[in-house]
Amino acid sequence: MNLPDDAVAALQIFQDASGWEQRARMLMQWGERLPPLNDADKCEANLVHGCESQVWLVGRLHDGHWQFAANSDARLIRGLVALLLARVNGLSTEELRQVDLSDWFNQLGLSRQLSPSRSNGLNAVLQRMRELAQ
Template identity: 35%
Template sequence: MATPAFEEIAETFDFLDDWEDRYRHVIELGKAMPAMAPELQVPATKVEGCASQVWIMPRIEDGRFDFEGDSDALIVRGLIAILHALYAGVPVARIAAIDAPQELGRLGLQDHLSAQRSNGLRAMVERIRLLAASA
């Protein structure tokens, strides 16, 4: 079961007819996301395997997962915003149970992202899973 925030994104994607509109929506999600403090954009928070610069800093509060994220590419910031909607507020113990490829598949991203962006998205999901598992 996806979070309400992710369900809202999925509903918006269902409403948008073509990929260009969806692409613009992903970029808007990225623009709306708060910027990550520059002092958190360090090698320890950097996600390897992404074509763009990507940083993810986890926060665990009351057993629930959350994170800050940022990228130097707007489309990637949008992908981070989608992942935030998918994972934020979920109990840490349930992060591994989220089938990210299936949930993201509902958005049709895999059909429209370049191979490099798809690999980067997988790297971000793996990083989130590892961060939650080590919490």
């Protein structure tokens, strides 16, 4: 399956990291790069349920390819969500259905650091993306 350019870049950066501390720092930096959502988008309708932290998600279909924007009140989650966006932005609805979240974070070398609640939260975000794409 073809990876979006941002995902290829993320893989390269994270796979070259020399250990967890460096990955954790990079995770925070990815989160800081997320463009802020406007206040209108930070509404109940865009809140992803199933996350311990607040995560807002909006998605738009553009020429058959999905573009998602998201943000969170939690720094670590923001980073994880940013990496999820890198993986899914630009995909078609069909490709979005095939994204394997645990495989993606495995490839990044971050799966060990995903607590069950974080993993559930990210799965809830991906699930919400798929609902928007239906």
